[in-house]
Amino acid sequence: MTTNTALHSIAELIDARAAERGEETFMINAQDGALFSFARLKEETDRLRANFDAIGLAPGDKVSVYMPNGPLPAILLLGIMASGLVVNPVNLLSQPSQLVHVLRHSDTRLVFTSREHQPALEQALAQVERSVAVVLCDPESMHVPLAPSLPPVAGVADRLVTHRIAPDEPALIMYTSGTTGVPKGVLLTHANLLANAASTSQVHALGESDRVMVSLPLYHINALVVALITPLFHGGSLVMSPRFSAKTFWADVCGFGCTWINVVPTIIAYLLNDEAGAQGRDLSALKFCRSASAALAPEHHRAFESRFGLGIIETMGLTETAAPSFSNPLAARERRIGSVGRPAGALAAVMGVDGQLLPAGERGEIVLQGPHVMQGYYKDPVRTREAFTDDGWLRTGDVGYQDADGFFYITGRSKELIIKGGENIAPREIDEAVLKHPKVLDAAAVGVPHPEYGQEIAVYLVMRDGAEFDAADLRRHCLAELGNYKCPSRFVQMLELPRGPSGKLQRLRLLEQPA
Known part of the structure; x- marks a missing residue:
């Protein structure tokens, strides 16, 4: 591993890698195989820094990127980060009202976008009460475009070209894609990002x-930190794909010599559903498959490892923790299916409703501390205070427990628990x-109102290609697996379940x- 002192x-990370790795490849464009070196990145x-300085941007100013994946x-x-500015990767799946909120709330002064997304951006900017410059780009380019001049800001003295960035x-x-209320702007420092890349x-x-292989969107924290900043940190390389495609995934992974893949449970489900994708491919160069952002169903975990002969390392994190x-251990024999693993670069505990830390085996809210934990929510001191306990633990909102060996298990979100007849499910x-039903590709249970029990269980599901939906058959299956009390009373077929860009179920x- 390269020196990271x-x-x-x-x-400083970019400067160090350019000095050590020079013309070695940092990034490959999956579209045309073009190579991009560490020296070229510097x-x-x-x-880019010189351009930003020339147009009047100052340390701490906000610049947004509203584009699909690509080298640019x-x-x-x-x-943008290396210039001493604060970057705001904008979620391409944002609804119009969310896009307006993000552009307005972030105080962005400049937006880089592609022609494909220019109309939506311009409609949103028309509702923002200040001037914001726009630069049109080609995501497949490997050469940064020049930004236009900006209106001057009074009182700016520090210049980007001479500013030394503090940790x-x-x-x-990065704005979280919550299901209620306006998105929250998670503010992360250089130290936060470097700590997690190191971990x-x-x-x-x-x-x-x-x-x-980078097939997840860069406007999500997983891809940005794990698949972009982390390879830069350890001096490795990445293959930049515009998006995930089950049809081309294995061909790109093998053809470009990837040694590991970074996916989410939804991608694992799609790869399992694609019968021909990996046929004839040699996957022996791959060390592991890293799964993140959402809990991975044990059935999918086992099926993937059996089908592709590739071990899965299940992990978990939040935007708030960079x-x-x-993470589960690297050694396959030490991993625990169904667990998100042990704390990685962090302190973790399980907290009861009274604020006391709970012993192994007892369920409560998972809380975290560490150098990767956010500064707070941008311009939102109230929600920042609510996110932390009085003694400095970050409240994740995830309910779970740890076992005697320190492995953590997530059983749900505190707001998502189903309470049927007073029992938490x-x-x-x-x-x-x-x-576990062989015809089901994806499934999610929720609690819906019931006049006697308070809530009953409804399941929304996606069937595998060509499989027939049969509610009676699904009920028989669930009775055998769960018993009568926990058996869902409703089954609803959908074309797909609502998920965020990271694959996390909403x-x-x-x-x-x-229902």
Whole structure:
């Protein structure tokens, strides 16, 4: 692994890798195979910093990127942070009202976008009460475009080209895609991002020879930190894909020599459903498959490992913790199916409703501390205070427990628990039982109102290609797996379940659907 002594910012990280790795490949464009070196990354980010300085941006100013995956968005995200600015990757799945809120609330002064997304951006900016400059880009380019001049801001003295970035300076605002209320802007520092890149590199034993496939969107914390900043940290490389496609995934992974893959449970389900995708492919160069962002059903875990002969390392993290906080061990014999693993670069505990930490085996809210935990929510001191306990633990909202060996298990979200007749039922328990049915591709349980029990269990599910939906058959299956009390009373077929860009199930949105 490369030397990482005393790195304080993304700028110092880029400088160090350019000095050590020079013309070695940092990024490959999956579209055309074009190579992009560490030295070229420094050249482009230096050019970007000079441009930002010339147009009047100052340290701490906000710049947004509203683009699909590609080499250029990757360069822009790193370069904006390396310039001493705060980057705001905008979720392409944002609804119009959310997009307006993000652009307004983030105080962004400049937006890089593609022609495909220019109309939606312009409609949103028309509702923002200040001038915001727009730069049109080609995501497949490897050369940063010049930004236009900006209106001057009074009182700005510090210049980007001479500013030395401190570790506790903000580098990133990422808005969470919550299902209720307006999105919250998670504020992460250079130290937060570097801490998690270091932890991910360490727990997965990644080095200069390792290469990861980037098929998740860079406007999500998982891809940004795990698949972009982490390879830069350990001097490895990445293959940049515009989006996930089951048809091309294995061909790209094998053809470009990837040594690990970073996916979410939804991608695992799609790969399992694609009978021909990996046929004839040699997967022996792959060390592991990393699954993140949402709990992975044990049935899918076992089926994937059996089908592809590739071990899965299940992990978990939050936007508020700059991605992973838990990871299963690298050694296959030490992993625990169904667990998100042990704390990685963090302290973790389970807290009861009285604020006391609970012993192994008892369920409560999972709480975290560590160098990767956010500064807070941007311009939102109330929700920032609510996110932390009085003694500094970050409240995750995840309900779970740890076993005697320190492995953590997530059983649901505190707001998603099903309470039937006074008994708490973890939705994931129902999900996993339904997913054991051979005809079911995806499933999610929710509690819906019931006049006697308070709530009853409804399951929304996606059938495998060509499989017939049969509610009576599904009920017989669930009775055998769960017993009568926990057996769902309703089964609703859907074309797909509502998920965020990370693949995380947005369970509460199902309550908006007819059951």
